[in-house]
Structures are given as C-alpha cells and as structure tokens.
Amino acid sequence: MSTIQRKEIFESKWQAALLVLPTLTVLAVFLYYPFVQTIDLALQETQLLGNAEYVGLSNFEQLLTSDRYRNSLWVTTWFAVLTVSGSLLVSTYLAFLIHETVRGSSWYLIAAIWPYALPMAVAGSILNFIFHPELGIFTNVLEVLFGVSLNWHVDGTQAFLLVSAATIWKGIGYNVIFLVAALGLVPESLDEAAKLDGIGRTQRLVRIYLPLISPTLVFLLIINSIRSFFGGFSLVDIMTGGGPNEATNLLIFNLYQDSFTYNQFGLGSAQSIVLFLVVSVLMYVQLKKVEKFAYYG
Amino acid sequence: MSKPTVTSDSAQSDPSTVRDFLSVPPWVTVHVPLFVLVTLSLSPIVLAVLMSTQSTVEIYQVFNLAPGSEGLSNYDTVLTEYDFLTYIPNTFVMASIIVTGEVTFSLLAALALVYYDFPYKNVVFVAILLTLMLPFPVRIVPLYNLVTDLGWGNSVLGLSGPYVASATSVFLLRQHFRAIPDSILETAKLDGVGPLKFLVYVLIPMSKGILAGVVVINFISAWNKYLWPLIIVSDRQKQVVQVGIAYIQGTADAGLTQWGIIMAGSVLALIPPLVILVAFHRPIIRTLGIQAN
Amino acid sequence: MTRIELDGLVKEFDSLTAIDGVSLTIEDGEFLVLVGPSGCGKSTLMRTIAGLETPTEGDVVLDGTAVTDWEPKDRNVAMVFQNYALYPHMTARRNMTFGMNSVGSFTDEEIDRRVEETADILDIADLLDRKPAELSGGEKQRVAMGRALLRDPDVFLLDEPLSNLDAKLRDQMRAELQQLHKEIGTTTVYVTHDQTEAMTLGQRVAVMNDGEIQQVDSPQTLYDFPNTQFAAEFVGSPAMNVVPVLVEHAGDRWFATHEQFRVPLPSGEGLAERQFAMGVRPEDLHVVGESQHESAHIDGTVKVTEPQGDALLVHCRVGNDTLRVLTDSRASYEIGDSIGVNVDDRRVHLFDPDDGRTVYHSEGQQARTEAILE
Numbered sequence: 017m018s019t020i021q022r023k024e025i026f027e028s029k030w031q032a033a034l035l036v037l038p039t040l041t042v043l044a045v046f047l048y049y050p051f052v053q054t055i056d057l058a059l060q061e062t063q064l065l066g067n068a069e070y071v072g073l074s075n076f077e078q079l080l081t082s083d084r085y086r087n088s089l090w091v092t093t094w095f096a097v098l099t100v101s102g103s104l105l106v107s108t109y110l111a112f113l114i115h116e117t118v119r120g121s122s123w124y125l126i127a128a129i130w131p132y133a134l135p136m137a138v139a140g141s142i143l144n145f146i147f148h149p150e151l152g153i154f155t156n157v158l159e160v161l162f163g164v165s166l167n168w169h170v171d172g173t174q175a176f177l178l179v180s181a182a183t184i185w186k187g188i189g190y191n192v193i194f195l196v197a198a199l200g201l202v203p204e205s206l207d208e209a210a211k212l213d214g215i216g217r218t219q220r221l222v223r224i225y226l227p228l229i230s231p232t233l234v235f236l237l238i239i240n241s242i243r244s245f246f247g248g249f250s251l252v253d254i255m256t257g258g259g260p261n262e263a264t265n266l267l268i269f270n271l272y273q274d275s276f277t278y279n280q281f282g283l284g285s286a287q288s289i290v291l292f293l294v295v296s297v298l299m300y301v302q303l304k305k306v307e308k309f310a311y312y313g
Numbered sequence: 314m315s316k317p318t319v320t321s322d323s324a325q326s327d328p329s330t331v332r333d334f335l336s337v338p339p340w341v342t343v344h345v346p347l348f349v350l351v352t353l354s355l356s357p358i359v360l361a362v363l364m365s366t367q368s369t370v371e372i373y374q375v376f377n378l379a380p381g382s383e384g385l386s387n388y389d390t391v392l393t394e395y396d397f398l399t400y401i402p403n404t405f406v407m408a409s410i411i412v413t414g415e416v417t418f419s420l421l422a423a424l425a426l427v428y429y430d431f432p433y434k435n436v437v438f439v440a441i442l443l444t445l446m447l448p449f450p451v452r453i454v455p456l457y458n459l460v461t462d463l464g465w466g467n468s469v470l471g472l473s474g475p476y477v478a479s480a481t482s483v484f485l486l487r488q489h490f491r492a493i494p495d496s497i498l499e500t501a502k503l504d505g506v507g508p509l510k511f512l513v514y515v516l517i518p519m520s521k522g523i524l525a526g527v528v529v530i531n532f533i534s535a536w537n538k539y540l541w542p543l544i545i546v547s548d549r550q551k552q553v554v555q556v557g558i559a560y561i562q563g564t565a566d567a568g569l570t571q572w573g574i575i576m577a578g579s580v581l582a583l584i585p586p587l588v589i590l591v592a593f594h595r596p597i598i599r600t601l602g603i604q605a606n
Numbered sequence: 607m608t609r610i611e612l613d614g615l616v617k618e619f620d621s622l623t624a625i626d627g628v629s630l631t632i633e634d635g636e637f638l639v640l641v642g643p644s645g646c647g648k649s650t651l652m653r654t655i656a657g658l659e660t661p662t663e664g665d666v667v668l669d670g671t672a673v674t675d676w677e678p679k680d681r682n683v684a685m686v687f688q689n690y691a692l693y694p695h696m697t698a699r700r701n702m703t704f705g706m707n708s709v710g711s712f713t714d715e716e717i718d719r720r721v722e723e724t725a726d727i728l729d730i731a732d733l734l735d736r737k738p739a740e741l742s743g744g745e746k747q748r749v750a751m752g753r754a755l756l757r758d759p760d761v762f763l764l765d766e767p768l769s770n771l772d773a774k775l776r777d778q779m780r781a782e783l784q785q786l787h788k789e790i791g792t793t794t795v796y797v798t799h800d801q802t803e804a805m806t807l808g809q810r811v812a813v814m815n816d817g818e819i820q821q822v823d824s825p826q827t828l829y830d831f832p833n834t835q836f837a838a839e840f841v842g843s844p845a846m847n848v849v850p851v852l853v854e855h856a857g858d859r860w861f862a863t864h865e866q867f868r869v870p871l872p873s874g875e876g877l878a879e880r881q882f883a884m885g886v887r888p889e890d891l892h893v894v895g896e897s898q899h900e901s902a903h904i905d906g907t908v909k910v911t912e913p914q915g916d917a918l919l920v921h922c923r924v925g926n927d928t929l930r931v932l933t934d935s936r937a938s939y940e941i942g943d944s945i946g947v948n949v950d951d952r953r954v955h956l957f958d959p960d961d962g963r964t965v966y967h968s969e970g971q972q973a974r975t976e977a978i979l980e
Contacts, residue, residue: 023495024430025502035425036437038418042478046456047444053455106350113347126594127351133590135537137555138579141562142361145572153360156375185354190601197602217342246450250539254559268450268540276544281454292451299446496691499658500753504705505679514704518695 054292057285068282075286085287087262088270091176095266096244098180103187103240104233110188111195112221125196132189136247139182140254147178168256172263175256179264182251183244191236198232199225238302245294267291358583365576372572387577391561395574397581399550400557405585407472407542407553408535412528414477419527422478423486424512428498438487444480449541457544467548476535482527488603489523490516526600529593533586554582608669608760608793609634610655615664617650617817624650625661626817632795637787638822639796639808643840647817648797652763655795656683668760681761684754688766690746692738692753699734702753717756724752727786744775755790762794768803780806801841805829813837831967835883835957838964844888844919848957849927851884853877862954866925867904869949872968882956882965888919890953891931894946904929904947908939922947 026032058075060068079085114124131139146154147166155166168174202225210220226233249268252258258265258273267287275284364372365388367381392398425431426438449456456475465471493516501511517524539555546552549560561578590597610632617625624647632638640648653659655666657678665674673681692701702724703717712720725731728748738746747767754762764783768776784807787794798804804811805825812822813836821833832838838846851862853874860874862884869884894903906922906929913919913935920931920939924947931947939945956966 022430023427023491023498025498026429026508028429029431031508032425032429032431032434035421035429039422039441039478039483040437042414042418042475043441043444043480046459046475046478047447047452050452050455050459051447053458054452057454110347110350113343113350116343117347124347124351126591127355129594129598130587130590131354132597133533133537133583133586135539135555135582135586137537137539137558138583139357141558141575141579142357144562145364145576146357146360148572151373151375151572153375153378188354193598193601197598242448246448250555253539253543254562271450271453272540272544275454276457281458284454288451288453292446295446295448295451494689494691496687496689497693499653499656499685500687500691501705502658503656503678503683503685505677506705515693519693521695 051292054285054288057282058289060282062279062281071282075283076289078283079286079290084262084265085270088265088267091263091265092245092267095176095180095183095248096241099183099187099244100237100240102180102184103191104236106184107188107191107195107236108226108233111192111199112225114192114196115199115225116217125192128192129189131186132193134186134189136182136186136250137254139186140251143178143182144255168260170260172259172261175260176263179248179251179255182255183248187240187243191240194232194236195229198229202228235302238298242295242298245291245298358580361576361579365573365580367573369571369573381573383573387573388581390574391578391581395557395561395564395578396549396552397554397557397578400552400554401581403469403551404536404553404555406469407538408532410469410473411476411535412531414473415479415482415531416524416528418478419482419486420512420517422483423490424508424516426483426487427490428508428511441480441483453540453544460545465545467546467551469551471545472538472542472551472553473535475541479531482531485523485527485600485603486520489520493519522596523600523603525593526596529589529597530600532589536586554578558582610761610793610795611665611667612651612655613665613667615651615654615666616662617647617654617659618662623817625654628664628817628819630812630819630822632793635791635793637784637794637796637807637809639798639804639811640814641798641801641804641808641811641840642814644799646814648799648814649765651814652685652765652795652797655761656685656763657681682757682759683761683763684757684759685763685765686750686754686767688769690738690750690770692746692750694738697735697737698730698741698749698752701738701749702734702756706757720756720758724756727755727789728752743771744779747771747779751786755786759792762792764794764796766798767796769798769800776803783807802843805841811841813840815840831964832885832955833964835885835962835964838885838955838957842887844930844932846885846887846955847891847929848883848885849924849929850959851882851956853880853882853956855879862956864925864927866927869951869954871951871954871966874966877956877966881959883959885955885957886929886949886953888930888932890950891929892948892950893920893931893933893937894948904949906945906947908941908943908945910941911939920945 057068059070059072061071061075062068110128114121114128117124146152147168149155149167149169152166158164158166166174168178206224206228207220210224215223246268248266249272252264252266252269253272256264258269267290271284271287271291274280274287360378363378363380366383366385367377368383371377371381371383422441426434460466460471460475463471465474497515497519501515506515537555538553542553542556543559546556552560558575558578561575612628612630612632615625615628616623626647628647628651640651642648650659654661657666657673657676657680661674665672667673668681692698693704696704699721702721706712706717721734722731725734728751730745730748730752733741733745733749738749741749747770750767767783768779771779780803796804796807798807805828808825810822811825811828813820813828815836820837821828823831823833828837828841832841835848839848849864851864851869853871854861854863854868855874855878860871860878861868862871862882864884904924906924908920909923909928910921911918912921914932916935917932918935918937918939920933922929922931922945929947952968954966954968955964957963958965
C-alpha cells in the first residue's frame with residue numbers, strides 16, 4: 017500500500033520532552049558548554065593564580081611560531097599517514113584471508129579482532145617490556161634474526177615507529193570487524209564467476225572485492241584518521257613521554273602537557289580548537305562521502 | 314576392495330587436489346599468512362602472561378620463556394601492594410555507571426525520537442548528532458574546570474558523569490527502533506499500550522541483540538579510559554586500573570624494574586574487556602555494522 | 607454489534623489523496639469486503655475506521671456516535687494484519703493477552719477464561735505456549751485472529767489477512783473465516799486486493815479505485831451488473847473483454863458495431879451513433895458449434911491458448927483487438943487456426959468511453975440504463 021504510515025504512535029509533547037531531557041542535559045552541560053568555553057579560553061592568556069585576560073588570537077600566533085608545536089603537527093601528520101595506511105592495509109589483507117577461509121573462520125575472526133578490547137595503557141606497558149632495549153624478547157629476536165639493534169629510548173625514529181606499530185596493532189581489531197562484514201555482503205556469484213574464469217586470489221581481491229567494499233574503506237579511512245589525531249595519548253604517556261627529542265610528541269600529548277603540566281589553559285584550549293578544525297574537515301569529507309556513495313544504499 | 318573405488322573415494326573427499334594440482338595448495342596462501350599474523354598479534358599477550366609469573370632474576374634471562382617460579386605471587390603483589398584491589402572495583406563502578414546511564418538515557422531519547430511527534434524533533438536529533446564533532450580533546454580544559462567546580466574532582470561522579478549520554482548509542486537504538494514493523498506499533502496503539510509499558514515489554518525485548526552490543530562496546534571503551542581519569546583523579550585511592558598501570562611503572566622504575574609485576578598488572582587490566590569481547594563478539598560485530606551504513 | 611457509517615471521508619497525505627470522498631454504511635453484523643488494486647486507498651480507509659489515520663474531512667460514525675476524533679483504543683475495534691504483527695519475544699498466549707489489561711475492561715480471570723474459549727474456537731489450545739518463531743504461517747494467522755477475537759470487539763478489521771499464506775491454506779482459512787463470522791456475527795471489514803477472495807467471502811463487496819468506491823453490491827450483482835468499466839474489468843477471472851464499438855440503429859433494430867462484427871442489442875434508445883466500450887465476459891463468448899444460442903458471428907484467428915484445467919482460454923485476434931474466449935477444456939486449437947465466435951447478446955455491457963460509467967446492460971436493465979442516461 018502506498019499509504020504513508022507513521023511511527024509516531026504517542027502524542028504527548030511533555031512526555032517526549034521529558035524523555036529527551038536527560039540526554040540533552042548531559043550533552044549540553046558536558047559537551048556543548050565546555051566547547052563554547054574552549055573557544056572563550058583560547059582567546060585568553062591564563063596565569064597560575066587564575067587571573068586571565070583576553071589576548072585575541074595571540075595564543076594561536078604563539079602556537080604557529082612555536083618550533084615545538086610545529087614539530088608536533090608534523091609528527092602527528094606522519095603518525096596519521098603511517099598508522100591509517102598501515103592499519104587499513106593489514107586489516108584488509110587479514111579480513112580478506114578470513115573471508116576466504118571456510119574452516120575455522122570464526123576462530124580466526126576472534127583472534128584477529130581481539131585488539132579491539134586492548135587497553136592502550138596495557139599495550140604500552142607490554143611493549144615497553146618486550147621491546148625493552150636490553151631485556152626485550154622481541155628486541156633480542158630482531159637482533160639475532162636481522163641484526164637490527166633497537167634503542168628506541170634514545171633513537172627518536174625508532175620510538176616513533178614503535179608507537180605507530182602499536183597503534184596499527186590496536187586498530188586492526190576495529191577495522192577487521194567492519195571489513196569482514198563488508199566482504200560478506202559482496203554477492204557470492206561475482207566471486208564464483210571470477211573463480212570459474214580462473215582469476216587468482218590477489219586479482220579477485222583487487223578487481224572485485226576492493227571496488228565493492230570501497231564505501232566501507234572510505235568510512236574506515238575517515239574514522240581511523242580522526243582517531244589518529246585524537247588518540248595515542250596513553251601509548252605516548254606510558255612508552256615515551258613524547259620523546260626522545262619530541263619525536264613522539266603528538267598533538268594530544270602536547271595539549272595535555274601545556275594544559276595540565278604547565279597550567280597554560282588558554283594555550284591548551286587554542287590547541288583544542290586546532291584539533292576541532294581537523295575533526296571538522298574530516299567530518300565534512302565524511303558527509304561528502306555519504307552523498308557520493310548514497311547509490312550503494 | 315578394488316583399485317578404482319579407492320581412487321574415486323579420495324577424489325571425492327578432497328576435490329581441491331584435482332583443481333589446484335598445478336598451483337600451491339590453498340591452505341598455504343590462506344592459512345599460513347593468517348596464522349602468522351594472528352600469532353604475531355597474540356604473542357605480546359602470551360609473553361606478558363608468561364612473564365607475569367617470573368621473578369625479576371628469571372626475567373633478566375631474556376630467552377627463558379618458561380612459566381616462572383613466582384606462580385601467582387606477582388598478581389598477589391599487584392593486587393595488594395599496588396592497590397589493584399582498589400583500582401579494579403573503582404573501574405567496574407565507573408564503567409557500570411557510564412553504561413547504565415548511557416543505555417537508559419539513550420533508550421528514553423530514542424523512544425521519543427522514533428515514537429513521539431513533537432515540535433523541533435529534527436533539531437533535537439541534529440543537536441544530539443552534532444556532538445560527534447566534539448570529542449573529548451576539543452573540550453578537555455573547560456571540562457576539567459567544570460567538573461572540579463562542581464566538586465566532582467577525585468570522585469566516581471566526575472569520572473563517569475560526562476559520559477552518561479552518547480550520540481552514538483542514541484543513533485544506534487533509533488536505527489533499530491525504526492526497523493520494527495509498523496503493524497507491531499499499531500497493534501500496541503489499538504490496545505492503548507502506554508509508552509513505558511511499550512518500552513519495557515515490547516521495545517527492550519525486541520532489541521536484546523543491539524542492547525547487548527551497545528552495552529559491551531561502551532563497557533570496553535569505559536574500562537579502557539586513561540586520559541580523563543589521569544586528569545580528574547589525583548587521589549590514588551580513587552583511581553582506575555589503566556592509570557594504575559602507569560603508577561606501578563612509575564614506582565617500579567625507581568630501582569631494578571619489576572617487570573613481572575607490571576606484566577601481572579597489565580594482564581589484570583586486560584582480562585575484563587578481553588573476556589567480554591570473546592563472549593559477545595557477535596553482538597559487537599552486528600551493532601558496529603549498523604554504524605557503517 | 608455495530609453499524610459503521612462513513613460520511614464523506616477524505617484523506618490527504620501531503621500532495622496525495624488516498625481517500626477521495628467515501629460515504630458508505632456497513633450494517634450491523636455484516637461482512638463487507640473492500641477490494642481494489644494496490645494503492646487504491648482501501649487500507650487507508652480501513653485504518654481510518656480503526657483510528658490509526660485521522661481523516662482530512664468527513665466522519666466515522668459507530669452506532670450513531672461520531673468517533674472521528676477518538677483514540678483507537680476507545681473505539682473497541684480489533685485489527686488483524688497481513689504480517690500478523692505478533693510480538694516475536696512473547697508466547698502465543700502472552701501475545702493474545704498483552705495489551706488487554708491496558709483497556710482495563712477485563713479482569714484477569716475473565717481473560718484466562720476467554721483465552722481458553724478462543725483457543726478452542728480457533729483450535730490453537732496446543733500452541734498457546736509457543737513463540738511465533740515456532741509457529742507455521744497458518745498457526746500465526748490463527749493466533750493473530752485469536753488476539754482480535756479475545757477482545758470481543760464491536761468491529762473486526764482484517765487487512766489482507768490471508769495474503770502471506772500458501773494457496774491451499776488460504777482456501778481453508780477462507781472457509782473457516784466465513785464459519786467464524788456466522789458464529790460470532792461481529793461486523794467485519796475485510797481488505798484484499800484479490801478479487802476471487804472478495805467474491806467468495808463478502809456478503810457485500812465494495813470495489814475501490816483511486817480513492818473512490820466504484821460500487822458496493824452483493825458479489826453476484828457486482829459480477830453481472832458492474833457500475834463502471836473499472837469494476838467490470840477488475841472483477842472476474844479471466845477478465846472481461848472490452849472493445850470499442852459504435853451503436854447503430856438499422857430499421858427497428860439496434861446494433862453495437864465493431865470494425866469486424868456487430869452484435870444485436872435488445873434496445874438502444876438514446877445511444878445511437880455514439881462510441882462506447884463494449885464489455886463481454888470470456889464465458890459469454892462461444893466458439894461456433896458449442897452453444898445453442900447463436901446470434902452473432904465473429905471471425906477470428908487463434909493467437910494463444912491457455913489451458914485452465916476446467917476450461918480452455920483462447921486468445922483470438924479480431925481485427926486490431928484480441929478477444930479471450932472460454933471454451934471446452936478438451937478442445938484443441940493450433941495457433942493461427944481460424945475460428946468462429948458467437949456472442950451471448952443478453953450479456954453485453956456498454957461503458958461510456960469518457961468517464962467509464964456503465965450505460966447499458968443488455969439483460970433486464972432497461973430501467974437502470976435509462977436512469978443512468980438521464
């Protein structure tokens with residue numbers, strides 16, 4: 017029937033208001049209000065004793081001219097590029113392999129997605145140990161097998177790569193969940209047709225699956241990017257403290273230090289605004305993506 | 314038994330050998346890399362579990378991978394001397410308040426957004442969704458000021474309060490409610506079933522899967538919180554388990570690092586979310602799947 | 607026991623008019639079937655009676671009381687849906703009783719007693735503790751019926767209740783529904799898109815199209831004397847043949863003349879020299895040699911034949927038109943065969959090509975014809 021059926025079976029307006037009130041209150045008090053405050057604070061210079069004065073955009077000027085902050089932007093950008101591409105590549109390969117298995121696939125699935133539950137503080141402390149420059153088992157294995165000697169307590173690049181690797185490790189859990197689901201939606205007949213034509217596994221992944229799961233890949237690209245700009249704090253805090261030589265000084269860590277170690281709330285809030293701009297751009301891209309892929313339903 | 318029978322039997326039981334006799338058998342290209350990747354991903358945890366039973370001396374013998382002589386005594390130390398016996402219940406309380414509040418509030422909001430007709434409904438929904446643009450780091454400083462001004466610093470209220478509502482949960486439940494057939498709603502309407510009765514006896518039982526997913530996803534994320542507890546709680550007795558790990562590291566760094574104890578703490582902090590993930594992986598996968606579309 | 611009056615109902619959804627001025631009285635204890643193609647407004651009409659839709663204009667009157675603004679729960683109507691609308695997490699018993707406490711007019715003991723009675727009537731006593739997933743389609747249908755019956759409603763509303771069942775079960779349930787109605791005698795409105803179902807079930811059948819009721823009559827009257835070309839073509843299977851004709855007056859006789867043949871009409875006062883659409887049902891056409899009553903002769907060519915089991919449907923090309931002719935099931939025709947067809951001229955209908963209204967039934971409807979022409 018072409019009648020327009022409506023789901024609104026209840027009419028009382030005050031009941032509706034009462035029902036949305038708790039959520040709206042919490043969001044207004046703990047999300048909207050602090051965000052407005054962030055904007056306000058970002059325009060002030062705050063001192064230790066709680067005195068503050070409006071200084072216009074000088075916090076932003078200070079950030080842009082600060083070598084430390086520019087380095088942090090640079091480090092975070094590299095961190096994002098490396099962890100997002102690394103995690104998506106490994107996850108896609110892993111998800112495809114799971115999709116291809118018939119026997120034991122649900123065990124592989126659990127074994128692949130478990131890092132979704134992994135607390136980053138735990139990841140950090142375990143990696144601290146197994147990659148310890150002298151005591152670490154992985155350090156010693158790498159030395160024996162490949163002659164690589166790890167010294168990431170001193171070597172900034174090594175520390176950066178290790179933190180990135182840990183982030184990729186953690187990201188696999190989340191990504192594989194989505195990718196396995198997306199692969200499962202690809203019509204089996206397409207895959208069977210390709211198999212009948214004798215097309216190999218890699219070719220099927222590249223020519224059939226990747227184009228068809230591209231909406232999911234784009235979604236994950238955005239989500240992973242947002243996470244790479246906003247996450248990573250606990251790893252850095254536990255593993256490197258932003259060092260050595262600020263090689264792992266991510267924006268979020270820098271923000272934390274300026275705000276809560278040096279009590280520069282105005283400067284910290286200005287950094288929050290920078291992060292907000294990042295998330296705005298990524299969300300905008302996400303919305304554009306929704307329009308573009310709307311046809312896939 | 315005659316020979317031809319044997320041949321046809323073996324062909325039937327393993328047809329892939331016929332098709333792929335020229336190339337490598339499929340398990341080599343699928344199961345071998347899968348096994349390697351999965352092992353690589355699991356090995357740190359396995360090592361952590363092993364090392365958590367070793368004494369400091371055994372740990373300094375790098376390639377000694379046998380279960381150690383300490384047994385569970387490192388765990389005992391972590392729980393008692395390093396206060397994990399306090400941190401773990403603290404974390405459970407925080408996570409439970411967050412999950413309970415979030416699920417309750419989101420259920421009520423989704424009930425209103427789907428089944429009520431009220432003015433500015435779309436405005437309300439958009440206002441809820443837009444909070445996705447405001448992740449924690451973009452409001453960290455004022456949130457800290459606000460919560461301390463409320464007198465909630467160093468308390469479970471301060472830890473959980475800001476997280477008891479969530480746009481994602483409202484969105485997921487709303488999507489699910491909208492998929493319930495109209496005729497079910499109309500049957501309820503013909504009978505004059507009231508909103509709370511409808512919620513408790515119809516909606517919630519019909520949403521068990523997604524509710525399980527929402528609960529578990531939010532529990533894991535609450536359990537794993539680190540930055541907010543680190544900022545808002547300075548009294549160690551009120552702290553949560555993830556920051557507790559950082560505390561042992563800080564203390565243990567003073568002398569000869571007691572890695573066995575740090576590993577025991579890490580394993581303890583990992584067990585609850587891991588067990589929940591394994592037990593509830595199906596609802597988690599299904600619930601996250603709604604988000605992607 | 608309730609008499610339903612619908613008075614000038616209009617229902618508009620934004621730009622779409624779902625019901626376009628419907629007035630209809632359903633008598634106390636009557637079984638009325640609303641039939642029409644999908645999108646014709648029949649379900650909206652039923653939902654308006656239930657109170658699930660509020661009409662844009664007009665009134666719903668139950669037993670002399672206007673209930674247009676009443677909540678559904680206050681109207682004491684029960685509805686059965688096409689997809690049964692059973693709560694998946696409740697047992698059959700709970701499905702039937704859930705919501706009854708909301709109405710508040712039954713005590714718990716009364717509900718228990720009524721469940722047993724209803725379950726006996728519908729033969730579902732053994733199923734009461736099962737959940738919908740453990741029931742077959744027909745069993746779900748019975749539970750949904752039971753839920754409605756249990757409430758002792760003043761009006762039963764059934765929205766395509768048999769459409770999800772397979773053909774055999776549908777026939778069986780149809781007979782049971784009729785039996786049930788005979789026993790309880792509650793005023794019933796039944797919506798379906800299936801004209802066969804409508805004809806077999808209804809005491810009266812209301813044919814709807816484009817939001818309007820075309821005709822309300824007993825099944826046989828509807829079949830024999832359709833008011834409009836739409837009703838004529840919608841009711842009956844295989845459907846009525848409709849071809850363009852010109853009415854001519856030759857001497858003292860009247861003819862409906864097609865480019866290939868002409869059919870004598872008993873009368874044609876006021877119709878002469880006008881174009882009409884002529885309708886003849888397939889069973890009122892006979893292949894020459896089969897019928898006693900042979901009056902007109904049409905030459906045609908066999909285009910397609912469709913065996914129906916009890917009869918053979920021959921599609922026969924006549925000029926630019928095709929006539930469907932029902933004939934003996936054992937007859938054998940090859941495609942391209944030439945055949946002669948006779949028309950039973952007592953069973954011819956003429957429709958106004960502009961508004962689709964019937965202007966003429968050749969059988970005994972002179973008075974009616976003239977009234978329409980006024």
